[in-house]
Amino acid sequence: MHKDVKEILYTQDEISQKCKELGKLIMNDYHDKNLVLVGLLKGSVPFLAELSKYVNLDVTFDYMDVSSYEGTESRTITIKKDLDQDxxxxxxxxxxxxxxxxxxxxxxxxxxxxxxxxxxxxxxxxDKKEGRTFPIEAKYVGFEIPNAFVIGFGLDFDEKYRNLPYVGILKEECYQ
Ligand code: XMP
Ligand code: MG
Incomplete structure (x- = not known):
């Protein structure tokens, strides 16, 4: 385990198993549709890679990179990279x-x-449900987590830890 990780929440195997379950639900809902998987850069990449192995349909992939301004309630975001397709x-x-x-x-x-x-x-x-301030829900959720700062499997702190093969809680001393 990485020295900055306080606790592992989900291992690679648990995430993979969850992706298998989500993939089944998605295939059931989208088998007769024009599905485009849109990954939000950069954090979604490992999850998208794992999940898409279990979405056995003719899907296409696209990516967006957006950033939202911290600390405002407005819906302003900047598009750093837009989708390639209409x-x-x-x-x-x-x-x-x-x-x-x-x-x-x-x-x-x-x-x-x-x-x-x-x-x-x-x-x-x-899904950090407690953090929600905008009225939106996901159709498919892997795991509901408490309000802790998590890293790994795509999630970063200061662009680090995205490559950890599990999701873990970051030690408080690393961001205080
Ligand atoms: P929203 O708009 O739902 O944004 O507030 C979600 C984005 O916030 C970041 N985020 C985290 N990143 N560990 C992270 O590494 C966390 O615990 C965490 N909570 C929120 C993340 O960039 C996500 O896309
Ligand atoms: Mg993100």
Missing amino acids: VKGKDILLVEDILDTGKTLSTVKAMLEERGAATVEIVTML
């Missing part, structure tokens, strides 16, 4: 590492709906 008429599944306040995903969802996507839903590896 989403009109497509069924979009936004793939995220963690859903916290909901600001990022509620803004992106509204934006893609405005562009004419047929449907826009969310799959998130982790």
Whole structure:
């Protein structure tokens, strides 16, 4: 275990098993649709890679990189990298590492709906329900977690720890 990790919450095997379960649900719901998996950079990449192994459909992939301003309640976000494709008429599944306040995903969802996507839903590896300040829920949730700062499997602190093969709680002394 990495020295900055206080506790491991989910191992690689547990995440993989969860991806298998989510993949089944997604295949059931999207087998007759035009599914586009949209990964939110950078944190969603390991989860998207694992999850998509179990989505045995003709899907396409796209990526967005957005940043939201800290500490404001407004829905302003900056698009650092936009999608490559036109989403009109497509069924979009936004793939995220963690859903916290909901600001990022509620803004992106509204934006893609405005562009004419047929449907826009969310799959998130982790859901910090207590953190929610924007009214948005994910259709598929891997694990519900308490309000602790977590790292690994894509999640970072200061761009570090994304490569850890598990999700863990970061020691307080590392960010205080
Ligand atoms: P929202 O808009 O839902 O944003 O507040 C979710 C984004 O916030 C970041 N986030 C975290 N990142 N450990 C992290 O590494 C955490 O515990 C955590 N909580 C929120 C993350 O970038 C996510 O995309
Ligand atoms: Mg993120």
